[in-house]
Amino acid sequence: MKKVTLGAFEELVLLTAGVLQDNAYGVTIKLELERQLNKKISLGALYSALQRLEEKGWVNSRIGGITEKQGGRRKQYYDITKEGMMALDEVRAMRNSLFDRLPQTAINLLK
Amino acid sequence: MSQEQHNIRPPRFAKWLLESFCSYDFLSTALWDLEELFHQNVKNKGITKARLLYTIEVFGIITHLFFKGKSQYSVNKTAMLKHNLIITFRSFKRYKSSFLINLFGLATGLASALLIYLWVNNELNMNHFGEKDSTRHYQVFINNNYSDRVETQEKITFPLPDALEEDFPEVEYTIPVILSPFYEGVLSFEDQFFRADPQYVGDRYFDVFSCDFLAGEKASAWSDQNNVVISESMALGLFRDVDQAIGKTVFFKNKTHSGNYLVSGVFRPDSKASSKFDLLLTYDLFLSKRPKVMNWWNEGPLGHVVLSEGVELDQFNVKIKDYLKTKVKGTQQTLFAQKFSETYLYGVYENGSPTEGRIVYVRIFSLIALFVLTIACINYVNLSTAQATRRIKEIGVKKAVGAQRSVLIYQYIAESIFITFLSLALAIGIIFLLLPQFNEITGKQLSINLDPGISIPILAITFLTGLISSIYPALYLSSFKPVLALKGKMRRDSGGRWLHKGLVVFQFAISVVMIISVTVIYVQIRFIQASNLGYDNQHLISFRMEGKLVDNAEAFVTETKKIAGVVNASHLWGRLPGKVSWRSNLQWKDQDPELKSTIFHFIDGGHEMAKLLDVEIKEGRFLSEDIPSDKTSIVMNETAIALIGYKDPIGQKFWTGEMCTIVGVVKDFHFEGMHEEIKPFFFKLGSKGNTFMVKIEAQNQSETIEKLRDLYHGFNPGYPFEFTFVDDSYQNLYLEEERISTLSKYLSAIAVTISCLGLLALTAFSTQRRFKEIAIRKVLGSSSLNIMRLLSREFVLLVILAMVIAAPIGFYLMKNWLEDFAYRIELEPIYFILSCLFMLAIAWLTIMSQIANSTKVNVTESLRTEG
Incomplete structure (x- = not known):
């Protein structure tokens, strides 16, 4: 089986969902991401990322704030799962180890 | 909230x-x-x-x-759409050749149809203005009722506009408009000058004619009689800037209304207006300088009228018909009105009422566009039904899974609409490439843009094309029985095959009709251009007599003749071809009273006129400078003599307003175009004139013309020297025919190409299916030639059948078209035979290009493969 991987954009979405804790749904994630990345994010891209994350089991969705009207709207919240946290951790660890192996000369370039 | x-x-x-x-x-x-x-x-x-x-x-x-x-x-719909799109793309990719043939066929068909749509749309909107009273805008015409014919004229008598307004409550107001090449002049400001074409218009002109003002106000444009409104190009030429023009005093000189005028407005000519002009002056000004014209036998203005709300044209026409009889005793003239916006397309008058006109061309080309598009649709229909076997498994599986027939129908319709819209994209690219040439051919300024008046019909045409071409294939493909379809068996119904063949015949019949038409039109135009006119119009230039030249005409001609390279020169009234003087009510001995109203054309000018034109003398002599009595001598053409009936014409008398003597007879020559019969005609001496004609030598023409220009400017400062070659003007008479010839040439080439594309695909497909048969025949010893004959026979027969159908149609159409010409070619069988042979050769080559390949088929390979 192919290893389940975490894409760069997915990682950002997952992190944001985690940061926003109980209040992570479409609009808030979008706005927070836009603030952090300083660029426009389309809802379509966000949804497809969230749907992929949900499939992989890294977020759980729950329903809140259903309107009573016909053709009602509902708020779909996304909570990061334990597996989600682990995936984030793994990515971070991998990055850190790569960073540690960066030669001193390259780090000096930053200074 | x-x-x-x-x-x-x-x-x-x-x-x-x-x-x-x-x-x-x-x-x-x-x-x-x-x-x-x-x-x-x-x-x-x-x-x-x-x-x-x-x-x-x-x-x-x-x-x-x-x-x-x-x-x-x-939702499921999305999934289905996605699935269908994928299937469509896959079949495009897999059967590239039939996809490309469909795409190019539809794209060229659409491109030509859309180009013609642009032209037709433009023609239909000519003179449809959107001003305040444009919907109630009519034009009054005069009918001259002769004993044997009715002639309709545009120009009405001077008192008529006011009289109509006074005597008919239906007439809200009238807008007399005077336009004639006679009033052309030169507009100047300081040292800049341009030739300008004026119109003298009634003061409510802008309420019905659309005329965009770039500067100045329409309301105050006619505040003074000496105001003038000039065109954008005049303003830019004289002042470099549109706004600069307002309030400036310009000088306009022509034969009747020279003077200083104040510019009160600058307009941009409306592309929908059929009449072109450079400046507008007031009708009041016209009358004030020529008060003598105000009587019931002087004709000048065009009778534009605005009728009151709710007036019925038919009733109004009944009322005004005999109105002139109350004003002029014993007149044969009657009146009628026509909606102004219709005068452009229905501008030919027969028996005193509007019949057709340019609308004929609009109809012809709409029909041709429709046919070209139909040919493209037929390709699509034939290809998709012939290749049904390719999709038969897909249909079988879908039906077995439970797809309803309607779902399949929608799928095929959607696929076809999808491919037509792909073609539209290609077609628009083609249109952008061809539009400049198309504009040159049609003499219009067409453009393609997002204007809803153009873009919505274009989308509608495309959509309909897709829909129509897909209906039959969709019904046919979706009708397969699932069990048979899964086995890969086709339903063989003879009806479908007949339809197939019928469509191919139809396609080629249209193509053959178009080729025949193109051939005949081409031959007729060559005939007109090459036939002997009876006079020599080569190296003959003509230009206007104006300004100071009017008084020095004789001296100018004498000086002109001295220029090296000038063969001969003369002054005259009128212009060749066509625009020469004419009059009726001529008298001669033993005149048949019925011939009294016969029109005689004549050229009155210098002595050398007939020699200049190099017409052939039959009897007697030309007019001569040395014989003083020639002031009242005339030289007639054969037609005139035949009409008069003089056995021995030389020395006979003829009354042309003064008593004249016939001194010579010339052979008939075409002083008009070939549309017209040669009419009775004579040469006469006349002083002055309005035109000069100069015959120059073929060598060093430009030098001769330069010298002529210097001489002209010496005699006539302040006027531009603008000349035309008479043979060019003669060609211009056939501009409309030339346009039709060029357009139909291109369109028939397109029709033939699309038809052949379809034929190509069909043969390719049918030979592919018979690979095994071919292989077996080869094994049994059949020669390549035999196989080729076998495979091509069916299609060649279809093409021949198409010719048999097309020939009589082409004959009928061309006979009608030729009837417009007084001098025309006979419809020889050779034109039909050549056209048919041409078509047959192309069709045969198309078929052979496919079949030749298939006879080289590797026998073992094709027998071994299953399929």
């Missing part, structure tokens, strides 16, 4: 789009987010921006859903 916010709703279209693509659960989530964002945006960025952002987001969601999302979030 406040009351105000109730009205603020997201755009309905975007919402509907989202609803039709998303599954219910996902939809409600997306809607919540979208609406929350929307209300935030309304607060921060305003309603318009918010609606735009909302729509953009919806499109984003749909594209993500469509290309990346999982099916559980979208």
Whole structure:
């Protein structure tokens, strides 16, 4: 089986969902991401990322704030799962180890 | 939520789009987010921006859903659409040649149809103005009722406009308009001068004629009689800038109304207007300088009238018919009115009422466009039904899984509409490439743009093309029985095959008719251009007599003759070809009273006129300078002598307003175009004139013309020297025919190409299916030639059948067309034979290019493969 991987954009979405804790749904994630990345994010891209994350089991969705009207709207919240946290951790660890192996000369370039 | 916010709703279209693509659960989530964002945006960025952002987001969601999302979030429709698109693309990719043939066939068909649509649309809108009273704008014409014919004239008598306004309550007001090459002149400011064509118009002109003002006010344009409104090009030429022109005094000189005028407006000519002019002056000015014209036998203005609300044209026509009889005793003239916007297309008058005119060309070309498009559609129909076997398994599987017939029908219709829209994209590219040439041929300024008047019909035409060409294939393909279809067996019905063949015959019949027409039109035009006119119009130039030259005409001609390179020169009234003087009521001995109204054309000018034109003398002599009595001598043409009936014409008397003696007879020559019969004609001496004609030597023409120009400017400063070659003007008489010839040439080439593309694909397909048969025949010893004959026979027979059908149609159409010409070619069988042979050769080559390959088929290979 192919290893389940975490894409760069997915990682950002997952992190944001985690940061926003109980209040992570479409609009808030979008706005927070836009603030952090300083660029426009389309809802379509966000949804497809969230749907992929949900499939992989890294977020759980729950329903809140259903309107009573016909053709009602509902708020779909996304909570990061334990597996989600682990995936984030793994990515971070991998990055850190790569960073540690960066030669001193390259780090000096930053200074 | 406040009351105000109730009205603020997201755009309905975007919402509907989202609803039709998303599954219910996902939809409600997306809607919540979208609406929350929307209300935030309304607060921060305003309603318009918010609606735009909302729509953009919806499109984003749909594209993500469509290309990346999982099916559980979208509705079944989306999945089906996606599936069908994939199937369509796969079949395009797999059968590249038939896809490309369909694409190019439809694209060229659409491109030619759309180009013609642009032209037709433009023609139909000519003179349809949208000004205040344009819908009630009519034009009054005069009918001259002769004993044997009725002749309709545009120009009405001078007192008529006022009289109509006074005597008929139906007439709200009249707008007399005077336009004639006679009033052409030169407009100048300081040292700049240009030739300018004026119109003298009634003061409510702008209420019916559309005329965009770039500077100045329409309301105050006619505040003074000496105001002038000039065109944009005049203003730019004289003042470099449109706004600079207002309030300036310009000088206009022509034969009757020279003087200083104050520029009160600058207009841009309306592309819908059929009459072209450079400046507008007032009708009052015209009358004030020529008060003597105001009587019932002087004709001049065009009778534009505006009728009151609710007046019926028919009733009005009955009322005004005999009106002139109350004003002029014993007149044969009657009146009628026609809607002005119709005068352009229905401008030919027979028996005193409008019949057809340019509308004929509009109809012909609409029909041709329709035919070309039909040929393209037929290709699509034939290809998709002939290749049904390729999709038979797909249909079988779908039906077995439970697809209803309607689903399959929709699928094929959608596929066809999809490919027509692909073709449209290609067609628009073709149109952009061809539009400049097309404009040159048609003499118009057409453009393709997003104007709803143009873009919506274009989309509609495309949609209909797709729909029509797909109906039969969709019904046919979806009708297969699933069990048979899965076995790969085709239903063999003879009806379908006949339809198939019928369509091919139809395609080629149209192509053959078009080739025949092109041949005949081409031969006729060559005939006109090459036939002997009876006079020599080569190296003959003509230019206007104006300004100081009017008084020095004789001296100018004498000086001109001295220039090296000038063969001969003369002054005259009128211009060749066609525009020469004429009069009726001539008298001669033993005149048949019925011939009294016969029109005689004549050229009155210098002595050398007939020699200059190099007409052939039959009897007697030309007019001569040395014989003083020639002032009242005339030289007639054969037609005139035949009409008069003089056995021995030389020395006979003839009354032309003064008593003249016939001193010579010349052979008939075509002083008009070939549309017209040669009419009775004579040469006469005349002083002055309005034109000079100069015959120059073939060598060093430009030098001779330079010398002529210097001489002209010496005699006549302040006027531009503008000349035309008489043979060019003669060619211009046939501009309309030339246009038709060129257009039909291109269109028939397109029709033939599309038909042959279809034939190519059909032969390719049918030979492919008979590979095994070919192989077996080869094994049994059949020669390549035999096989070629076998394979091509069916299609060649179809093409021949098409010719048999097309020839009589082409004969009938061309006979009608030729009837417009007084001098025309006979419809020889050779034109038909050549056209048919040409078509046959092309069709045969098309077929052979496919079949020749298939006879080289590797026998073992093709027998071994299953299929």
